Amino acid sequence: MITVLLPGKTIFAAETNTLTFGFDDYLLAPLRIHLLTSTEAPHIATTLKASDIRRILGKINTVWSQAGIHFYLESLVKEAPKNAEHFSHPEMEPGLSWLLQLRPGASVSSNVFHLYYVKQMRGNGVYLPEGIFVKDTASLREVPGGIDEPVPRVSSHELGHAFGLSHRQNLTNLMASGTTGTWLNEEEIKRVRDRARRLPWVETAPVTMKKADALYRDKKFSEAKVLYQHFAGLPLKTEQVEHAKKRISEMPKRE
Incomplete structure (x- = not known):
């Protein structure tokens, strides 16, 4: 990306990559989405519904189509968070590893990507090796050509970390922090696909x-x-x- 700085202005150049993927190239990845819900823990409980997930997953797949990766919904799990009573102010909790304590053990598996939606936490989302957490109240800074909804972008960004991608300063890139950008460059796409192929449950x-x-x-x-x-x-x-x-x-x- 080329960024030109002028007094009071930032101009973003359009970004593209030349890669295309056909049916034989596509990688299919299982995604288990968890809606952590509880009337006793509204500060943690997501209010997303199944209809929201269909929309969100569609946008996630639009983002990742540039890499020839498609996430299919392995299952949608609606469950009460564990230990919610210990985290009355999740947006103020130090660190983010405490989120793992919310996971009900019965729905944990080692052969899928786990994506948990909550109401509040520090930041918009986080990738942890055991699971991705995203808050349904996420907010982002708009950039040219960016996505029109925060939650799918944050989810896609954290999935990028799951594939080994690091943060980028390019504001229209998917791995930029806090923006609506969704673009990946060809080197990032290669890295993601190489990582995905090494996962035995991605076909x-x-x-x-x-x-x-x-x-x-x-x-x-x-x-x-x-x-x-x-x-x-x-x-x-x-x-x-x-x-x-x-x-x-x-x-x-x-x-």
């Missing part, structure tokens, strides 16, 4: 499609439908995506 689109088709042939339609649904939101118009959508539409007739 390429062709591998997942092969599994779905095998389940379909074995008449395990419910299991096949789950896998076909991973492709429904891919921003591609390909015969593979249309194949998955067709199978999903046919599935109730074959259950």
